[in-house]
């Protein structure tokens with residue numbers, strides 16, 4: 001019998017109500033001992049909770065009873081909505097321990113939900129994302145995944161792949177019996193179509209992962225270009241020190257922004273220049289590293305000075321760039337070649353800042369915005385699906401039918417790692433029943 005576990009489901013700190021959740025086989029008996037008879041399933045009822053030892057009233061609480069298997073965890077579960085004081089929560093938690101329950105491990109409720117088949121791994125991950133979501137777009141993505149968007153997509157692929165594998169196994173048998181067949185060809189065609197779909201799904205520019213993890217934006221440029229002033233203007237606060245002394249910013253200064261619902265971290269960096277100052281050298285090294293790792297790089301230069309070679313060189317390697325001519329109140333920005341997007345700004349007059357923000361929002365939506373198809377959200381999914389696509393490609397060109405079957409099986413297992421559902425044998429059984437008519 002599994003342990004009956006409990007945990008506070010509401011947040012830390014003082015609040016009017018604290019929610020304790022319980023799950024496990026003994027839930028019904030524990031609730032009876034604490035609160036009297038069980039209420040109707042899923043109906044809130046007001047109860048006195050009593051100490052199981054001396055009968056002292058611990059709290060007056062709302063009680064909800066969720067009999068398994070139609071509960072979050074799939075097990076018998078309950079919720080106690082207590083008054084929020086910490087002494088109340090402690091008293092009820094101690095009573096639960098005396099009744100044989102134990103505090104839950106982190107994520108244990110969702111783990112049980114997965115183990116009882118209430119959700120697949122992508123949905124379990126989405127629950128964690130939903131709890132951590134800070135922006136509307138993150139919430140939407142997590143909700144869609146929790147609702148099974150990825151589970152259905154990958155589940156569909158699993159079924160198709162299982163059929164392909166079954167065809168391939170059948171082809172091997174037919175070949176051994178010297179029966180003419182095009183079953184292996186059909187498997188190969190289906191595998192090609194599936195591999196193309198997986199590859200298209202992988203070629204999403206990491207949008208789902210970016211939305212989940214946040215976009216990384218770096219501001220680079222020569223000393224005194226006005227980078228810190230730009231960061232402060234975008235962040236709406238004096239996050240970085242601004243001074244007329246070239247080389248003021250030495251370290252990376254980060255600010256969080258939300259761009260069209262996409263979370264972003266924007267970093268001010270040390271001005272790029274050759275220097276003998278060891279600390280500034282380290283700052284420049286960090287600036288270059290930050291620019292190399294960023295999803296979007298803002299190259300800043302003073303309008304009256306024009307862009308410098310170091311900054312332009314570093315922009316070349318970036319996935320997406322915006323050139324900003326700062327201090328446009330001091331002089332007209334230079335005319336650049338037509339392909340470069342340039343926005344002229346002034347931290348003094350505010351000119352160009354709305355246009356820069358709009359450009360950043362457009363880039364954020366391009367790089368991390370929600371689309372019609374669900375995006376994969378974790379590097380873990382990407383690694384497994386890349387392996388599946390690779391195995392499918394190898395299987396299609398395998399010299400022996402047995403090797404092809406092996407490749408299809410490996411691809412199936414790789415997708416199964418994403419969803420946590422690998423029930424190959426059961427599905428194979430059902431498909432072979434259809435195949436083996438007359439054999």
Ligand SMILES: Nc1nc2c(ncn2[C@@H]2O[C@H](COP(=O)(O)OP(=O)(O)OP(=O)(O)O)[C@@H](O)[C@H]2O)c(=O)[nH]1
Nearest residue numbers: 224225226227228229243244247248249271327347
């Ligand atoms: N007139 C004018 N001056 C500006 C503007 N932006 C920045 N400055 C001035 O330019 C100087 C340098 O600004 P910072 O924002 O510190 O420049 P930085 O690129 O971060 O400089 P480093 O830390 O040396 O890399 C300061 O004196 C600012 O007040 C602007 O839009 N217009």
